[in-house]
Amino acid sequence: MENQRGPADQQLLDLLDEQLTEFTSGAAVVLGDRASCSVMLRLDGGVRRSASSDPLAAACDEVELAVDEGPCLDALETGLVMLVDDLDTEDRWPAWTRTARAAGFRSSGGFPVHLRSEAAVAVNVYRPGPGPWDRDSLVRADVYAQQLGRVVDLCLDLREANGQRHALEDALAAQASIDQAVGAIMATKHCDASAAFAMLIAAARDGRSDLSDVAVQILEALVERRPGGEL
Structure with a gap:
């Protein structure tokens, strides 16, 4: 997965990709609603897609990175949840919206992840059906995002420990x-x-x-x- 905006330690990126890919593989079960998800990571000045639950979610996030606009990037930069109740009426991020609709998604949410480190992470959750996000879906997605953050923190702690050892x-x-x-x-x-x-x-x-x-x-x-x- 290509680093879009800057250098970072390749071993750490490989570790993060491996762990987050494994974590996101169960997104549909954890999030329900046949949901897919994709993870964006900002580390050492670079923003990249680190993992996705399936190729359709990955394709949407790659377009988001390519045009430098979309709900996950906005969640990453602002620390706010970005909800899309209906992609048929969404007009904030045209290129990403077209790609998401073509992939069969009808609603989504960009959820920021709270970390202890200098890195930043956000999760795009894609759903095949339209409709507003109810409280249960929001809580489930946010808890999922924060659990994913613990995985990132553990990987970064390992890098710091290795740095101290060296x-x-x-x-x-x-x-x-x-x-x-x-x-x-x-x-x-x-x-x-x-x-x-x-x-x-x-x-x-x-x-x-x-x-x-x-x-x-x-x-x-x-x-x-x-x-x-x-x-």
Whole structure:
């Protein structure tokens, strides 16, 4: 599913697509009225269709993205529910409306999803029959949308946890390089750890480089230097 408006981590997008596709596969049972649904996601500056319960719903949302107007996009941007009681009389989003009618839908609703993260999600619910949304249908669709939001939050939590893990691994690797460089300086300059660390700091300051980068350079020089030479 193509990213329409910007880059995002591909592994995360694949995870979201997989989980949301599985979630939406049961839309007709959960929502009733032989309903279909499609999910739009805004993440890292990009808006995309992430999942759909069937090809007809997917086609409608793809048109909505292509013309940049429709109930799901409006729900995504405003945080408000966008209801269409009868597609035969709907005139707010002409291209999307024509596509939805041609697909056999007669009413729909765009439902925003409340998330804990910086992402935004909305769900388009399509129904084959016209008529106003009664209270039971609205509650069922909204609960469905918010349950879907929990799936998105869990996926985003996983990305954050992985990011923290990678940051910790990078920090530990940098510290290991610094410790090894201090040891190398002690061995070649015949000084104690405090003096060696001071030399490392001075080299980083003079070169306007990170301490860990200078440490790596020193270790590389140690490997490459000739026997009996100095760093």
